[in-house]
Amino acid sequence: MARDDDRVKSGVALVTGAGRGLGRALARALASRGMRVAAVGRDAQSLAETANGSDRITPVIADVSDFDSLRHAFEEADALGPLTLLINNAALYPRCDIFDETPESFMQTTRVNLGGSFAATRMALDRMAETGFGRILNVATFADLHPLPASAAYSVSKGAARILTRALVADLADRFPDIVISDWMPGMLATRMGIPDGLAPDQSAKWGVELALWHDPALSGTSFEQAIEIPPPRGLKGRIKDRLLGRRRPLRRLD
Amino acid sequence: MSREITQRHWDVIVIGTGIGGGTTGRALAEAGRKVLFVEKGPAGHRSEQTPLSPGIFVPEARSARGFWPAEVRARVDGREARFFAPLGAGLGGSSVFYAATLERPEPHDLDHSEARPHPTGGWPVSWTEFAPWLDRAQALYRVCGTPDPLSETPCPNLAPPPPLSRGDQHLTERLRAQGLHPYALHSAIAHLPGCKGCLGFKCPHACKMDGRSAGVEPALATGNAALLDRCAVTRLLGDGQRITGLEARRAGEVLTLTADHVVLAGGALGSPRLCLASACETFPQGVANTSGLVGRGLMFHLNEMFAIWPGGTDPSPSKAIGLRDLYWREGQRLGMVQAMGVAASYGEIAWYLRGLVENSGLGRIPGAAGLSRIPAAIAAKLLGTAKIFVGLLEDLPYDDNRVLPPEGDSDEIAIDYRIHDELRARRRLFRREIARALRGQRKMFLTRRPELNFGHPSGTMRFGDDPARAVLRGDGRAHDVANLWGADAGFFPTSMGVNPSLGIAAQALRVADAINREGRDGA
Numbered sequence: 001m002a003r004d005d006d007r008v009k010s011g012v013a014l015v016t017g018a019g020r021g022l023g024r025a026l027a028r029a030l031a032s033r034g035m036r037v038a039a040v041g042r043d044a045q046s047l048a049e050t051a052n053g054s055d056r057i058t059p060v061i062a063d064v065s066d067f068d069s070l071r072h073a074f075e076e077a078d079a080l081g082p083l084t085l086l087i088n089n090a091a092l093y094p095r096c097d098i099f100d101e102t103p104e105s106f107m108q109t110t111r112v113n114l115g116g117s118f119a120a121t122r123m124a125l126d127r128m129a130e131t132g133f134g135r136i137l138n139v140a141t142f143a144d145l146h147p148l149p150a151s152a153a154y155s156v157s158k159g160a161a162r163i164l165t166r167a168l169v170a171d172l173a174d175r176f177p178d179i180v181i182s183d184w185m186p187g188m189l190a191t192r193m194g195i196p197d198g199l200a201p202d203q204s205a206k207w208g209v210e211l212a213l214w215h216d217p218a219l220s221g222t223s224f225e226q227a228i229e230i231p232p233p234r235g236l237k238g239r240i241k242d243r244l245l246g247r248r249r250p251l252r253r254l255d
Numbered sequence: 256m257s258r259e260i261t262q263r264h265w266d267v268i269v270i271g272t273g274i275g276g277g278t279t280g281r282a283l284a285e286a287g288r289k290v291l292f293v294e295k296g297p298a299g300h301r302s303e304q305t306p307l308s309p310g311i312f313v314p315e316a317r318s319a320r321g322f323w324p325a326e327v328r329a330r331v332d333g334r335e336a337r338f339f340a341p342l343g344a345g346l347g348g349s350s351v352f353y354a355a356t357l358e359r360p361e362p363h364d365l366d367h368s369e370a371r372p373h374p375t376g377g378w379p380v381s382w383t384e385f386a387p388w389l390d391r392a393q394a395l396y397r398v399c400g401t402p403d404p405l406s407e408t409p410c411p412n413l414a415p416p417p418p419l420s421r422g423d424q425h426l427t428e429r430l431r432a433q434g435l436h437p438y439a440l441h442s443a444i445a446h447l448p449g450c451k452g453c454l455g456f457k458c459p460h461a462c463k464m465d466g467r468s469a470g471v472e473p474a475l476a477t478g479n480a481a482l483l484d485r486c487a488v489t490r491l492l493g494d495g496q497r498i499t500g501l502e503a504r505r506a507g508e509v510l511t512l513t514a515d516h517v518v519l520a521g522g523a524l525g526s527p528r529l530c531l532a533s534a535c536e537t538f539p540q541g542v543a544n545t546s547g548l549v550g551r552g553l554m555f556h557l558n559e560m561f562a563i564w565p566g567g568t569d570p571s572p573s574k575a576i577g578l579r580d581l582y583w584r585e586g587q588r589l590g591m592v593q594a595m596g597v598a599a600s601y602g603e604i605a606w607y608l609r610g611l612v613e614n615s616g617l618g619r620i621p622g623a624a625g626l627s628r629i630p631a632a633i634a635a636k637l638l639g640t641a642k643i644f645v646g647l648l649e650d651l652p653y654d655d656n657r658v659l660p661p662e663g664d665s666d667e668i669a670i671d672y673r674i675h676d677e678l679r680a681r682r683r684l685f686r687r688e689i690a691r692a693l694r695g696q697r698k699m700f701l702t703r704r705p706e707l708n709f710g711h712p713s714g715t716m717r718f719g720d721d722p723a724r725a726v727l728r729g730d731g732r733a734h735d736v737a738n739l740w741g742a743d744a745g746f747f748p749t750s751m752g753v754n755p756s757l758g759i760a761a762q763a764l765r766v767a768d769a770i771n772r773e774g775r776d777g778a
C-alpha cells in the first residue's frame with residue numbers, strides 16, 4: 001500500500017498503444033523507474049523506437065481489437081515475469097461527422113476503445129486474481145460529458161470505458177481489494193490524438209506513472225486529472241455524513 | 256468437468272464443504288477413502304478477501320462470492336421478514352467468513368446431572384467420550400488461546416495466543432478488578448506473517464483455519480479426494496433403506512452420482528431442505544424422516560450485544576477476550592461472553608446499531624432515516640473507543656421451530672421460529688447478570704429486542720438414541736437409512752453456550768471415524 005510500490009515494480013507492466021504518443025512516454029517512464037515493460041502496439045518499427053535499445057522494454061505486436069492477437073501478447077508478456085500492472089492506453093479518435101460514420105466504423109472504434117480495454121483488463125485479471133494483487137490504470141477522458149461534434153464514436157466508447165471502470169470496481173473491489181483499478185485523464189496533449197499546443201506527453205506520463213505505481217486499495221474507482229484527484233461526486237448521503245463527522249479529505253496529488 | 260469424477264463410484268460423497276463437510280472429508284481422505292466433495296457454490300479464487308455482505312443482492316453476484324444466493328424468509332413470533340442471512344455457499348461454506356472463535360462447550364452442555372439438568376436428558380455422547388474429539392479438533396484447527404480459568408476440565412492442544420494489544424490488556428485488568436475471569440479467546444488462526452485476522456472475510460492464505468484450509472484443501476492434497484463445485488445436490492435417491500444415488504445439477508446438466516456412503520454436510524438449513532425435497536414413494540416423508548423431526552428443533556443463539564468503554568485510547572477492534580462467569584447462573588443455562596472483534600462501524604454491528612440510531616433523535620435528520628451508512632457512521636462516532644462484546648445466549652430446541660421444505664427448486668430458505676417465554680425470561684436474567692457483572696463500568700446495551708444469530712443455525716438433524724426423537728444416531732448415522740450420515744451443525748440436540756464450530760468439527764471427526772470403521776459396502 002504505497003506510492004512507488006515495490007511489489008508493483010517487481011513485476012511486469014503491459015502498456016497498450018505503446019507505439020507512439022502518450023503510450024510510448026508511459027512505457028519509457030516505467031522503464032526509467034526500473035520496471036520491465038511489455039510495450040504492445042500494432043507497428044513493429046514504432047515499438048522498436050519506443051524501446052530505443054532499452055532492455056527493459058519488450059516490443060509485443062498486437063492489435064487490441066483483435067482479441068486473439070491480444071491473448072498472444074499477454075502470453076509473451078508472461079514470459080517476462082508476473083504481470084502486476086496494466087495500462088489501458090490504446091485508443092482511436094477518428095474525427096468523423098455523423099453522416100460519414102457508418103455502423104461498421106462506429107463499432108470498429110468501439111471495438112478498440114471499449115472492447116480493447118475490456119479484453120486487456122479481462123486477460124490481466126486472469127493473472128492478477130491468482131495472486132490477488134495488481135494495478136490497472138485506464139487512460140480516460142471527459143469526452144463523454146460534452147461530446148464534441150464529429151466525435152460520436154470516440155465520446156461514446158471512451159465514456160463507456162469509464163463506466164467499465166466503475167463496473168469493475170463493483171465486481172471486484174470487495175473480493176480483490178489489492179487489485180487497484182482507476183482512471184486517469186492525461187489532459188490535452190501534444191500528440192497525434194491531441195492538439196498542437198498541448199502538454200508534452202513526457203511531462204504528462206510522469207504523473208501517469210506516478211499514479212500507476214501507487215498501489216492503495218483506496219484508489220480504486222478514483223479519477224485523476226493530470227496530477228490531481230477529481231473529487232468524487234457527493235450525494236446527499238455523503239454530504240450529510242461529511243458534515244456530521246466534520247470530515248473533508250484533502251485531494252490526493254501526484255506532483 | 257471430467258467424467259472420471261462424475262461417473263466413478265466413490266467410497267464417500269460429502270455434500271457441502273463447511274466445517275462439517277470439510278473436516279469429515281479430510282479425515283476420510285487421510286484414512287485412504289476415496290472422497291468426492293459436492294459443493295453448491297464456487298471454489299472461488301484463493302486470493303479473495305471477500306467479506307460476507309448483505310448489501311450484495313444480485314443472486315449471481317452473491318453466488319460468485321460464495322454467499323447463499325437467495326434470501327431467508329423468517330417468520331419470527333409470527334412476524335415475517337426477508338433478508339440475506341449470513342450464510343455461505345461456496346468452498347468452505349459459512350466458515351470462510353467466520354470469526355474462527357473455536358470455544359469448547361462445558362460438560363453440562365452435553366451431560367445431564369442433578370445439579371445441572373439437561374433439557375433433553377443429555378446428548379447420546381457423554382462429555383467424557385466427546386472431549387477427546389474436541390481435543391483433536393483443536394489440534395487440527397491450530398486453536399490458540401488460554402484456558403478458561405473457571406473450567407474444571409483440562410484443555411489440551413491449545414497453542415499460546417498472540418500478545419494482547421495494550422487496549423485489551425487494560426480491559427483484561429479492568430474486568431479482573433471487577434472480579435471476573437477473562438481469558439484469551441480460543442481462535443483458529445495460525446497468525447502467519449501478514450495475518451489480517453480475516454474476521455468476517457475470506458482469508459487469502461492458509462492462515463485462518465476453516466472448512467476449506469483445514470478441511471477440503473488438505474483432503475485434496477492426499478490425492479484421495481476430488482471437488483465438484485458449482486454443483487447442487489437436488490435429490491437423494493434410494494430404496495427406503497439406503498441411498499443408492501444422488502441427483503445433482505451442474506451448469507444446467509443433471510448428474511447422477513453414486514457412493515457407498517453419503518454424508519450430509521449442507522449446513523443446518525441446507526441438509527434438512529435436501530432431505531425434505533427428496534420425498535418420494537420410497538421415502539414418503541422425505542429422507543431420514545421417519546421421526547418427522549427433519550428440519551425441526553432449529554436453534555440460533557440470541558446475541559446480546561453491549562459496548563464497554565474501558566478507558567484508554569486504543570480504539571482498534573479485536574476479538575481477543577472471552578469470559579464464562581455468566582455461563583450458568585441461578586440454575587439457568589445462559590452462555591459465554593466474548594469480544595465481537597468488529598469496529599462499531601462494521602457490517603453486522605451496524606445492522607443492529609441502525610435500529611438503535613433510528614429510534615433515537617438522530618434518526619429524524621431529514622432524509623437520514625433509512626439511509627443505511629449514515630447511522631453506522633454516527634454510531635461509530637458515538638461509540639468511539641468502545642469495545643463491543645456479545646453474550647451468546649443458548650436457545651433450547653422446540654419441534655415447532657424449524658426450517659420448512661423448499662418450494663420447487665427455489666433457493667429461498669423459509670424458517671419459522673417462536674421465541675418461547677422461558678427464553679425471554681433467561682434473556683432478562685442474562686442482561687441483568689451482564690449489567691451486574693459490569694457494575695461501575697461505562698457500558699451500553701446495543702440490543703433491544705431479542706436478536707437471533709442467523710449465522711449460528713443448528714439442531715435440524717438432531718442426534719439421539721431414541722429413533723422417535725432423533726434423526727441421527729450418536730455416531731452421526733441416520734436412524735433409518737443405513738449409509739446416510741449427518742456431519743454438519745444439524746446434529747446438535749442443544750445449542751450450547753458457545754459458538755458451534757468446534758463442536759461441529761469434533762462430531763465430523765467422529766462421523767469419519769465411524770465410516771472408517773465400517774465395511775466398504777456400508778453394511
Ligand SMILES: Cc1cc2nc3c(=O)[nH]c(=O)nc-3n(C[C@H](O)[C@H](O)[C@H](O)COP(=O)(O)OP(=O)(O)OC[C@H]3O[C@@H](n4cnc5c(N)ncnc54)[C@H](O)[C@@H]3O)c2cc1C
Pocket residue numbers: 270271272273274275276293294295296307341342343344345346347348349350352353354355356357358455486487488489520521522523525526529710711712742743744745754755756757759
Ligand atoms: C459471519 C460469521 C461469523 C461466524 N463466526 C463464528 C465463530 O467465530 N465461531 C464459530 O464457531 N462459528 C462461527 N460462525 C458459525 C459457523 O460459521 C457455522 O456454524 C459453521 O460454519 C456451520 O458449518 P456447517 O458445516 O454446518 O455448514 P455451512 O458452513 O453452512 O456449509 C454448508 C455448505 O453446504 C453447501 N450446500 C448446502 N446444500 C447443498 C446441496 N444441496 N448441494 C451441495 N452443496 C450444498 C452450502 O453451499 C455450504 O457451502 C460464524 C458464522 C458467520 C456467518
